[in-house]
Ligand code: BJW
């Protein structure tokens with residue numbers, strides 16, 4: 001679709017072309033991404049129709065309680081995801097974001113995704129709010145290591161004998177203070193923020209768009225459907241991230 005045909009659905013009339021112009025005048029840009037940005041690479045979203053593994057909702061498996069009760073089951077889920085992910089490549093949306101970073105002086109990518117596809121696309125200044133599925137953490141000694149073994153042994157153990165868990169943030173767990181601080185600095189300093197492919201329901205990430213707006217940034221959402229955040233955005237572009245983002249370059 002040509003740039004001029006993407007219109008926005010909120011108060012002010014922005015076209016994608018207007019956002020493109022705004023982007024290249026921006027001094028500081030922040031982008032928040034969610035599972036939707038990896039959907040076109042083949043990664044199932046959490047709350048989409050292929051998001052369920054063996055009929056478990058993420059809220060049932062992505063918790064410290066679930067891991068304590070049945071670490072084997074939780075590791076099976078992560079093993080399945082790691083095996084699928086290992087075949088996937090970054091898509092046009094990941095590449096466009098890496099391209100934007102090259103042109104903007106102050107650029108921060110805040111991702112909720114644990115899949116590592118932004119790094120593969122060439123993004124550099126990334127905050128991985130919810131961790132990374134390719135790292136493991138020892139429950140006994142706390143050591144964090146990169147682990148790309150596919151399939152991973154169920155259950156994996158550290159050299160100290162402790163049980164390993166995925167180095168990700170589960171429901172009810174605190175996000176790293178240093179990541180949150182870096183994210184807030186980027187949000188408070190940016191003049192333009194994009195919210196891409198997230199359902200906007202998992203906190204604290206869901207509050208970032210409103211914080212950016214309160215701090216005076218223009219906030220633009222890209223999603224295939226409206227979300228609870230849409231009504232508060234300056235602009236919401238409805239469409240696939242892989243179609244829309246490359247047009248900003
Ligand atoms: C496309 C597309 C295409 C599709 N193009 N778009 C305040 C109020 C209420 C509750 C809380 C609160 N503060 C904290 C909580 C509790 C909880 C929470 O938010 N619960 C909600 C469910 C209500 N939050 C936490 O527990 C967080 N911890 C915390 O805040 O600690 C302090 C605290 C604790 C307890 C109480 C109070 C304070 C931690 C959250 C950790 C989330 N972890 C997970 C798993 C990570 C590891 C793993 O991957 O296994 O993170 S859950 C899962 O959801 C994952 C995601 O990063 C996260 C967000 O999902 P996302 O990315 O939005 O994906 P989807 O699937 O929901 O949406 C995809 C979107 O893409 C859709 O909109 C599609 O339309 C779109 N899309 N194709 C563009 N081609």
Ligand code: ZN
Nearest residue numbers: 138141158160
């Ligand atoms: Zn250990």
